[in-house]
Amino acid sequence: xxxxxxxxxxxxxxxxxxxxxxxxxxxxxxxxxxxxxxxxxxxxxxxxxxxxxxxxxxxxxxxxxxxxxxxxxxxxxxxxxxxxxxxxxxxxxxxxxxxxxxxxxxxxxxxxxxxxxxxxxxxxxxxxxxxxxxxxxxxxxxxxxxxxxxxxxxxxxxxxxxxxxxxxxxxxxxxxxxxxxxxxxxxxxxxxxxxxxxxxxxxxxxxxxxxxxxxxxxxxxxxxxxxxxxxxxxxxxxxxxxxxxxxxxxxxxxxxxxxxxxxxxxxxxxxxxxxxxxxxxxxxxxxxxxxxxxxxxxxxxxxxxxxxxxxxxxxxxxxxxxxxxxxxxxxxxxxxxxxxxxxxxxxxxxxxxxxxxxxxxxxxxxxxxxxxxxxxxxxxxxxxxxxxxxxxxxxxxxxxxxxxxxxxxxxxxxxxxxxxxxxxxxxxxxxxxxxxxxxxxxxxxxxxxxxxxxxxxxxxxxxxxxxxxxxxxxxxxxxxxxxxxxxxxxxxxxxxx
Numbered sequence: 001x002x003x004x005x006x007x008x009x010x011x012x013x014x015x016x017x018x019x020x021x022x023x024x025x026x027x028x029x030x031x032x033x034x035x036x037x038x039x040x041x042x043x044x045x046x047x048x049x050x051x052x053x054x055x056x057x058x059x060x061x062x063x064x065x066x067x068x069x070x071x072x073x074x075x076x077x078x079x080x081x082x083x084x085x086x087x088x089x090x091x092x093x094x095x096x097x098x099x100x101x102x103x104x105x106x107x108x109x110x111x112x113x114x115x116x117x118x119x120x121x122x123x124x125x126x127x128x129x130x131x132x133x134x135x136x137x138x139x140x141x142x143x144x145x146x147x148x149x150x151x152x153x154x155x156x157x158x159x160x161x162x163x164x165x166x167x168x169x170x171x172x173x174x175x176x177x178x179x180x181x182x183x184x185x186x187x188x189x190x191x192x193x194x195x196x197x198x199x200x201x202x203x204x205x206x207x208x209x210x211x212x213x214x215x216x217x218x219x220x221x222x223x224x225x226x227x228x229x230x231x232x233x234x235x236x237x238x239x240x241x242x243x244x245x246x247x248x249x250x251x252x253x254x255x256x257x258x259x260x261x262x263x264x265x266x267x268x269x270x271x272x273x274x275x276x277x278x279x280x281x282x283x284x285x286x287x288x289x290x291x292x293x294x295x296x297x298x299x300x301x302x303x304x305x306x307x308x309x310x311x312x313x314x315x316x317x318x319x320x321x322x323x324x325x326x327x328x329x330x331x332x333x334x335x336x337x338x339x340x341x342x343x344x345x346x347x348x349x350x351x352x353x354x355x356x357x358x359x360x361x362x363x364x365x366x367x368x369x370x371x372x373x374x375x376x377x378x379x380x381x382x383x384x385x386x387x388x389x390x391x392x393x394x395x396x397x398x399x400x401x402x403x404x405x406x407x408x409x410x411x412x413x414x415x416x417x418x419x420x421x422x423x424x425x426x427x428x429x430x431x432x433x434x435x436x437x438x439x440x441x442x443x444x445x446x447x448x449x450x451x452x453x454x455x456x457x458x459x460x461x462x463x464x465x466x467x468x469x470x471x472x473x474x475x476x477x478x479x480x481x482x483x484x485x486x487x488x489x490x491x492x493x494x495x496x497x
Contacts, residue, residue, distance in 0.1 A: 035447035038376035045374035053083040136165035143190040152280040220301030221313040223332035226290035233269030235316035433462040449488035
């Protein structure tokens with residue numbers, strides 16, 4: 001998830017520049033004497049960003065939750081994206097790093113005891129609170145480590161339900177903990193138990209298929225930042241059903257929420273998101289129709305979610321997301337489907353789904369990333385991994401289908417999936433040819449003519465074998481090959497002694 005977050009953060013700055021009408025798109029360079037390399041294209045785009053930020057306009061650039069000074073993708077330092085110090089632009093960076101740009105970050109202090117108590121009491125300050133209840137609030141504050149997220153959730157629970165702090169503390173303590181969480185989650189075990197209390201409240205009032213609970217679980221697989229409520233709700237509705245509550249916890253929470261079920265009866269997606277906002281498990285943002293989740297909530301949702309949650313999220317993003325409005329979430333889906341760097345493939349795509357995925361999701365995302373934002377390395381890696389997945393699917397199809405009946409009939413030839421489903425095999429092969437040709441055309445933009453030549457020849461072989469030599473797609477690929485051959489010959493002519 002760390003790599004996914006860093007890639008999305010770096011792309012966000014390029015998208016922000018487009019909003020400011022700064023052209024960070026790639027140059028063709030074919031009419032010039034020398035074709036720029038991919039690195040030069042990216043450096044040109046970054047130079048335009050820095051130039052815009054160094055104008056006499058007081059921009060405020062906010063980089064939230066920076067996890068590394070270098071981008072894992074291209075190893076560029078964060079300082080390379082920022083303007084020189086002393087200009088009108090101000091940069092605000094939040095981070096957990098001990099040092100940033102060789103400077104000590106300004107450490108934010110925790111809330112004071114009075115502020116923490118005020119946040120926890122929420123809208124119940126007018127109720128008389130006994131000394132024992134004040135002690136319970138202080139115990140909760142101590143166990144939460146004055147974490148503002150936890151304090152706000154406690155205040156929301158006390159405001160929404162007729163429950164005393166001591167009963168809430170007892171309920172949280174009785175919530176089970178798996179003990180298998182990561183380091184950042186282990187340090188906040190009490191917070192996780194509090195989140196489970198909220199889940200139990202939602203599930204008791206709305207049934208074990210509470211939309212609000214499932215929306216939180218789905219949030220962990222979306223990209224960092226604002227998440228569209230309709231997309232989140234669609235993913236949540238597709239999460240497979242699995243009951244987590246035991247009879248004991250149903251009894252506890254029946255007494256806890258007695259008389260409140262009518263408040264949460266079968267919520268729509270708007271009502272479910274409203275509940276999450278009221279309980280402070282999500283927060284509103286400036287982007288209309290979107291809500292945002294704390295990184296600890298998202299991390300816990302990934303660890304705690306039922307099997308099939310990630311697949312439900314990817315299906316929702318792929319079928320309903322758009323490249324223009326949801327590119328960050330589509331990138332997140334691609335990380336799960338293809339795996340990047342050392343990250344494994346978490347969701348295996350069916351061979352029958354690959355042609356649609358390639359045509360409607362991967363190719364548009366790669367082309368837009370390359371052409372509009374000059375993120376050459378990211379786009380090329382996306383297409384390379386896509387090619388690998390298509391090749392693996394093709395290999396699986398041409399393997400013999402082993403059935404016990406066929407084994408008993410040794411004289412009968414064993415068919416392959418490609419023979420049993422020739423139309424699927426052709427669709428996969430033609431999808432691979434399309435990806436190979438687009439990769440070749442992008443290699444042409446970066447001056448890597450020899451690699452492009454090899455790629456487009458593979459595309460021509462596939463298309464001529466399936467569609468024939470006179471098919472328009474085959475002819476188009478041959479035209480690309482002619483252009484590459486001519487440019488490659490020119491390069492060899494100028495570089496030869």
